[in-house]
Amino acid sequence: MKSNMLKLLIVLMVSSFVSSCKSTNETTNSKARGKGNQGPPNIDQIFETMDVDKDGKLSETEVKGPLKNDFSKIDTNSDGFLSKEEIEKAPKPNRQRPQQGRRQ
Numbered sequence: 001m002k003s004n005m006l007k008l009l010i011v012l013m014v015s016s017f018v019s020s021c022k023s024t025n026e027t028t029n030s031k032a033r034g035k036g037n038q039g040p041p042n043i044d045q046i047f048e049t050m051d052v053d054k055d056g057k058l059s060e061t062e063v064k065g066p067l068k069n070d071f072s073k074i075d076t077n078s079d080g081f082l083s084k085e086e087i088e089k090a091p092k093p094n095r096q097r098p099q100q101g102r103r104q
Contacts, residue, residue, distance in 0.1 A: 040092075043084050043087055046058075046067075046087065047084065050062050050063055050064070050067075056083075056084075057081035057082060057083055058081060058082040058087075059080065059081055059082075060080070063082065067082065067087070070090070070091075073090070074086050074087060074090040076089070
């Protein structure tokens, strides 16, 4: 009986270890493929996420973040929408990384 319990415990520990290794590997692979939180999204990703009505342009009500903050600057033809071309030509937002504290 003790032998069976010991075997069961070992199987559970091994399976838990394998599962955690698989999860870590999947996370690493998805980041290597550019998924996750790696840098700013590309134009197609922006439109896929924000273009709610799927008309191929972004209205001020559809956008958020830096696009919303600078909407009138990016909307160079003043038609009330952002095209892919206007976004491509837009100045990139000034993204500063947070300063890390010094270790003493």
